[in-house]
Amino acid sequence: MPRWVEAVPFASLEEEEPVRFDHEGRSYVLVRTGGRVYALDGLCTHEAADLSEGLVNGHVLECPKHSGRFDVRDGRALRVPARVGLRTYETKTEGGLVYIDIEHGA
Amino acid sequence: MTATAMPHGAGRHAYRLIGGAGDRAVANGLSNAAWYKSPVPRSLLKALMRRGDARAAWDTLLWYLLIAGAGAIVFASLHTAWLVPALLLYSTLYAGPADSRWHEAGHATAFRTPWLNDLLYQIASFQVMRRPTVWRWSHARHHTDTLITGRDPEIQVQLPIRPLVVIADFFGLTLAPSEFAKMLVNASGRMIAEEATFIPASEWPRVIREARLWLAAHVAVVAAAVAIGSWLPLLMIGPLPSICGAWLYNFFGITQHACLPENVLDHRLNSRTVLMNPVSRFLYWNMNYHVEHHMYPLVPYHALPALHDAVKADCPPPSPSLWASYREVISALRRQWRDPGYAVVRPLPARDSDLKTRIDHAALG
Numbered sequence: 193m194p195r196w197v198e199a200v201p202f203a204s205l206e207e208e209e210p211v212r213f214d215h216e217g218r219s220y221v222l223v224r225t226g227g228r229v230y231a232l233d234g235l236c237t238h239e240a241a242d243l244s245e246g247l248v249n250g251h252v253l254e255c256p257k258h259s260g261r262f263d264v265r266d267g268r269a270l271r272v273p274a275r276v277g278l279r280t281y282e283t284k285t286e287g288g289l290v291y292i293d294i295e296h297g298a
Numbered sequence: 299m300t301a302t303a304m305p306h307g308a309g310r311h312a313y314r315l316i317g318g319a320g321d322r323a324v325a326n327g328l329s330n331a332a333w334y335k336s337p338v339p340r341s342l343l344k345a346l347m348r349r350g351d352a353r354a355a356w357d358t359l360l361w362y363l364l365i366a367g368a369g370a371i372v373f374a375s376l377h378t379a380w381l382v383p384a385l386l387l388y389s390t391l392y393a394g395p396a397d398s399r400w401h402e403a404g405h406a407t408a409f410r411t412p413w414l415n416d417l418l419y420q421i422a423s424f425q426v427m428r429r430p431t432v433w434r435w436s437h438a439r440h441h442t443d444t445l446i447t448g449r450d451p452e453i454q455v456q457l458p459i460r461p462l463v464v465i466a467d468f469f470g471l472t473l474a475p476s477e478f479a480k481m482l483v484n485a486s487g488r489m490i491a492e493e494a495t496f497i498p499a500s501e502w503p504r505v506i507r508e509a510r511l512w513l514a515a516h517v518a519v520v521a522a523a524v525a526i527g528s529w530l531p532l533l534m535i536g537p538l539p540s541i542c543g544a545w546l547y548n549f550f551g552i553t554q555h556a557c558l559p560e561n562v563l564d565h566r567l568n569s570r571t572v573l574m575n576p577v578s579r580f581l582y583w584n585m586n587y588h589v590e591h592h593m594y595p596l597v598p599y600h601a602l603p604a605l606h607d608a609v610k611a612d613c614p615p616p617s618p619s620l621w622a623s624y625r626e627v628i629s630a631l632r633r634q635w636r637d638p639g640y641a642v643v644r645p646l647p648a649r650d651s652d653l654k655t656r657i658d659h660a661a662l663g
Contacts (some may be wrong), residue, residue, distance in 0.1 A: 256594075258441060259596065272435075275500060
């Protein structure tokens, strides 16, 4: 069963601007790019830097600390020092709000 | 203002990554800690972090044209007394700017296009003689644990001061020979134990593969020298120009952190921004804005002056010139020679007088 959690208003998401969302002690990062909203674990798999302080270029999310890169579509690590991918989460937008399914990270 | 850089008796062994002060630093929360950042509006920071290809492409083309021009002068000076200064000029251009190009490409901030960063990184690494994958991870650690004793593998000036080592290092007499020897170790299929502490095992095959490629390149240069019966290939590619040109990047680079306190979690205290003229900033790709670079390493070199403007009110005054920074560094080195506990403490803005910047010596105990 999906466990949808209200994250942020859709209007608060700017194109290619990562936004942090904390819930139940976990951090997530939401990225709006290419007409879609993606949700991923919010801390870099290398040294747990806050990815919402990083840079988005197309579908690539770059860590602010060491330039590790991830594909926001599937969480794949694209550049060292990030070697382990990020978990990704389904998102949906209803009533102007973005929800993420925190139960089924891939 | 002064602060203790390290307690008396801690000794150089504290800098070892195995058996040094690193374990204590980790236990005391000094490793992978939260560092102070001067506030920058997100919209401005985002604009500063944007990168392109054109600026770095032009700068890189200009750099290699300068190297080629110096190479032409070397050829024109053959069998004349001008050969030695020509070779020094060539080496200086070959290795001096390679340090900052290696650095910027390693951060992937030189170009927007990833493979251009990777290409420049590989070539500049060879010119400055830093094994690419080893130093990629070494530099990541340097950014995580800047000047944390026993954790940062890139602390250039270690205490207690050994003047001859400082001088030899300044003139490139330590790095290239050391890197050459380590390359041979790697090429034989082995890792250096200390380096294995910060390079994930999954990257070791890459380290070994690169070392073998480098060894093949050096053998090819020797073979070329033998084939044409000239020393020239050896003087223009490989360790010799790397050594002879190292003075330039050390001339700039020693100002980055020398004589500033270790084990503080604030780059305003352990890094130095030095104002330089445009020629030096071209050769050094703006790494003189070193506080700013450490705070926001995603900002490309060409945007660092603008970042400096954004944060300067929250930072210690920059050194107004290389000359001023050298007066400070040389004076501090002399004092540290007598007193390893001494370090320069740069004054923070008045509003930070109550800032709880941590200066923790426990890691060195």
